Amino acid sequence: MTRAEEFEELRPLLFSIAYRILGSVSEAEDAVQETWLRYHTTPTEPASTKSFLSAVVTRISIDVLRSARARREEYVGPWFPEPLLTDPYQDPARSAELADSVSTAALLLLERLSPLERAVFVLREVFAFDFPEIATAVGRSEAACRQLAARARRHMQAGRPRFEADRTEREELAERFFDAFRQGDVEGLAELLAADVHMVSDSGGKAPQWGKGVFGADNVARALAVLVSLFAQIGGVVEPHQVNGQPGAIFRDRDGKVINTWTLDILDGQIQAIRTVINPDKLEHLGPVADAWAVIRETNQARRPTN
Incomplete structure (x- = not known):
């Protein structure tokens, strides 16, 4: 399988990670495109393409979110995420959970977290990455990532939106x-x-x-x-x-x-x-x-x- 084919296979996951971190369709698409450019020009083959690309798109998204914070503080009126009609990442076994994690209410709660907390929460709680992968993605130790995940989980659970069970x-x-x-x-x-x-x-x-x-x-x-x-x-x-x-x-x-x-x-x-x-x-x-x-x-x- 060529690099381009591997990337296209993972594109839905990369977009879904970026969108949940950024709350913006356009910014998530840009982050995915930048991820491809970096992958395309990487001279060595990564041990795990999924882990490598997920780490790259996460780091890009964190950087974009940090710069976006100032703009959102100056935003006129309430700020909501860009509407997403279809989440390209499909996992039938977790479809309801994935849908709730991309809801407007959940994304507004994520806005309360720091960029690092948000990224760690998304990777761990939504996509079930293990802590070594998360540590590589955000450039922190595993212990620090566990602390970030615990702190983010407490914030999210305190205000977690409830939806109709059926x-x-x-x-x-x-x-x-x-x-x-x-x-x-x-x-x-x-x-x-x-x-x-x-x-x-x-x-x-x-x-x-x-x-x-x-x-x-x-x-x-x-x-x-x-x-x-x-x-x-x-x-x-x-x-x-x-x-x-x-x-x-x-x-x-x-x-x-x-x-x-x-x-x-x-x-x-x-x-x-x-x-x-x-x-x-x-x-x-x-x-x-x-x-x-x-x-x-x-x-x-x-x-x-x-x-």
């Missing part, structure tokens, strides 16, 4: 929610909301957003009623999808351009959180992106009475 029930509830949205059934939407539900958007200051968020079932229901009406006026389309391993949807304008993505956190048969990504920079990998401000203008024009 994934089928969760998908069915999400289907009911998006069907009600398409049909303009505001009462049906309200029935699915938890009392303390919150709805938050990530616009990065580049698209309309809901301030710091909308909180409480009554307020969220009113916001949804407005969105249902506006979306119908522009001829929008709702496409249910798995987004970051959780129930969600892509919202498109009448021309098929992406307006935003939604993800739903579901527990105890109710929607606990609705998170939307509307920052166009985070949607470009999904296809052509709509101008959200133009959508607002179109909606306002549609609402004006005609003479």
Whole structure:
């Protein structure tokens, strides 16, 4: 097998490691490409291609994350990871666990960790690397990596998101929610909301957003009623999808351009959180992106009475 073939075989794993460390599709793809360049120019054959490439992509991702931290601190409004529709790394025996590890809620928890803690946690808890491999990847001793892993595990367990145990029930509830949205059934939407539900958007200051968020079932229901009406006026389309391993949807304008993505956190048969990504920079990998401000203008024009 050639180096290129070996690399392509491991590409899904490398991307999945990088995405969980970085929370960015574009940055993860860049990290994987840089990993290939380094592998391609390495004069010697590594003892284990998987270990070598995983170590390289991890180190690159740590460096990128360190520089990204400053940008995220200056980010306008809430920051969410770039939406991921399909995790290329497939392990049927651990599919549910892998899906939960890439959820928006889990990635937001990872944001609280230092870059080293985050990398060690991802390699150990998500992909089950052994500590000698992890130590090589992050350039620390095995003992230090064990301490980093323990500290990261405590932080993650303290705020770990809980999801509906039955994934089928969760998908069915999400289907009911998006069907009600398409049909303009505001009462049906309200029935699915938890009392303390919150709805938050990530616009990065580049698209309309809901301030710091909308909180409480009554307020969220009113916001949804407005969105249902506006979306119908522009001829929008709702496409249910798995987004970051959780129930969600892509919202498109009448021309098929992406307006935003939604993800739903579901527990105890109710929607606990609705998170939307509307920052166009985070949607470009999904296809052509709509101008959200133009959508607002179109909606306002549609609402004006005609003479």
